[in-house]
Amino acid sequence: MSVIHEYLNSVVPEGWLPDPVVTEIEDLRRMHRRRAPRMFWDYCESGSWSEQTFRENSSDFDLIRLRQKVAVDMSNRSTATQMVGHDVTLPVALAPVGMTGMQHADGEILAAKAAEKFGVPYTLSTMSICSIEDVAQHTTAPFWFQLYTMKDEDYVDRLIARARAAGCSALVITLDLQLLGQRHRDLKNGLSAPPKMSPATLANLAMKWSWGLDMLRTERRGFGNIVGHVKGVDDPSSLMAWTAQQFDLTLDWSKVARLMEKWDGTVILKGILDADDARRAAELGADAIVVSNHGGRQLDGALSSIRLLPQILDAVGDRCEVFLDSGIRSGQDILKAVAMGAKGTMIGRAYIYGLGAMGQRGVTRALEILQREFDLTMALCGQTRVDQLSRRNLLIPEDFEGRWQA
Numbered sequence: 001m002s003v004i005h006e007y008l009n010s011v012v013p014e015g016w017l018p019d020p021v022v023t024e025i026e027d028l029r030r031m032h033r034r035r036a037p038r039m040f041w042d043y044c045e046s047g048s049w050s051e052q053t054f055r056e057n058s059s060d061f062d063l064i065r066l067r068q069k070v071a072v073d074m075s076n077r078s079t080a081t082q083m084v085g086h087d088v089t090l091p092v093a094l095a096p097v098g099m100t101g102m103q104h105a106d107g108e109i110l111a112a113k114a115a116e117k118f119g120v121p122y123t124l125s126t127m128s129i130c131s132i133e134d135v136a137q138h139t140t141a142p143f144w145f146q147l148y149t150m151k152d153e154d155y156v157d158r159l160i161a162r163a164r165a166a167g168c169s170a171l172v173i174t175l176d177l178q179l180l181g182q183r184h185r186d187l188k189n190g191l192s193a194p195p196k197m198s199p200a201t202l203a204n205l206a207m208k209w210s211w212g213l214d215m216l217r218t219e220r221r222g223f224g225n226i227v228g229h230v231k232g233v234d235d236p237s238s239l240m241a242w243t244a245q246q247f248d249l250t251l252d253w254s255k256v257a258r259l260m261e262k263w264d265g266t267v268i269l270k271g272i273l274d275a276d277d278a279r280r281a282a283e284l285g286a287d288a289i290v291v292s293n294h295g296g297r298q299l300d301g302a303l304s305s306i307r308l309l310p311q312i313l314d315a316v317g318d319r320c321e322v323f324l325d326s327g328i329r330s331g332q333d334i335l336k337a338v339a340m341g342a343k344g345t346m347i348g349r350a351y352i353y354g355l356g357a358m359g360q361r362g363v364t365r366a367l368e369i370l371q372r373e374f375d376l377t378m379a380l381c382g383q384t385r386v387d388q389l390s391r392r393n394l395l396i397p398e399d400f401e402g403r404w405q406a
Helices: 003-011 025-035 038-044 052-063 107-118 132-138 153-165 184-189 199-205 209-216 236-246 253-263 275-284 305-316 331-340 349-358 360-380
Strands: 081-083 086-088 092-094 144-148 170-174 267-272 288-291 321-325 344-347
Touching: 025 038, 025 349, 025 360, 038 184, 038 199, 038 349, 052 305, 052 331, 092 360, 107 132, 107 349, 107 360, 132 153, 144 153, 153 253, 170 253, 253 267, 253 275, 267 275, 275 288, 275 305, 288 305, 305 321, 305 331, 331 344, 331 360, 344 349, 349 360
Parallel strands: 092 344, 144 170, 170 267, 267 288, 288 321, 321 344
Antiparallel strands: 081 086
16 A cells, blocks of 8 residues: 555545555554544554553564464355354454544444444443444444443443443443553643644644544544533533542452442453453353453553463363453454464454544454454464364464463
8 A cells, every 4th residue: 555545545535535455454554543643543552651561462472373284175164153142253342442433533333333244243432432322323233331440330320221221232341440551642642532722733633634524524522421421521621530530449349240230131351361360250250251451551561461361261261251352453363362262352453443544444344354364364274163273273382471470
């Protein structure tokens, strides 16, 4: 894809130019970077502190090699499987990503529509721009809803009731954000939704015509699940003050159990990085857990999700499904996680790149790329179905999990 085409796609309104040739997630990443305002690009493409964990989430996948097989019948392949009882066309769910509607106008709606059409679950974040009701109104398939634990229990109860009324088929409770990790880029950029009009922001927005024109066409520019639903929160300034005080520092397993009881349906616990925590989650009766470090945006210096996956699988056995999140940028990454034992995966940045680059078409293109890479790699490894994949398809370094002193 030429640099000229990339630039034109960043300034010309969407749909005015033919789609560029996109063959890998990295193509979408470059397009997204050119099109999105700096503060929202940095929000997507950054981690906390030194960003070590953010980098290693992806680079550690490269340490795992694939075992090629030949003279194997590769016909009649299928990438379909199930995740918590849902039929999926690929072992992937779209992860919850805050402020998705700032990467592209009506971003959550567009991503949910793309996921529904493709046949994979979409997870709406509590900190979304489009509300639960917005997404439900524009889709027909049930989606998952991600819940942050907050001090305002009345608001949390009403949020759960709204998700239930919207027909959400699973509640994803995020456990690893009782407080925010220090994210240098967000602090320096003055991240907010909608963006604060500082001289630096105005100068940057002046170069992002395509993004700006799309945003002018929508009324959804604030946190749709919060503004108007919390007493005293009616504008961005009051929202930021409320949010800063709301994350629940006192969260414990008893509170998690109460949230699960309130939902009384399929529950997925996200943010597990420790075998003991995984056992506790399974004991509570979680339908699935997500091995995740919040995309490297919380505890910098934590090990990558893929390194920790084997010990967490050993800890929970068959008591619940295990998904892997953080670091996936290709279909081969998905295959490696599934072959190691994950029932499925969650992708965040991989689809956000597509959304930021080309809207709904970009999310669809990202999923198509991942599915094709997964399918071809599965065939070359000598397998034709997802349930055939196992560690025998991988070459894993002997010291991959590391020898660490506790």
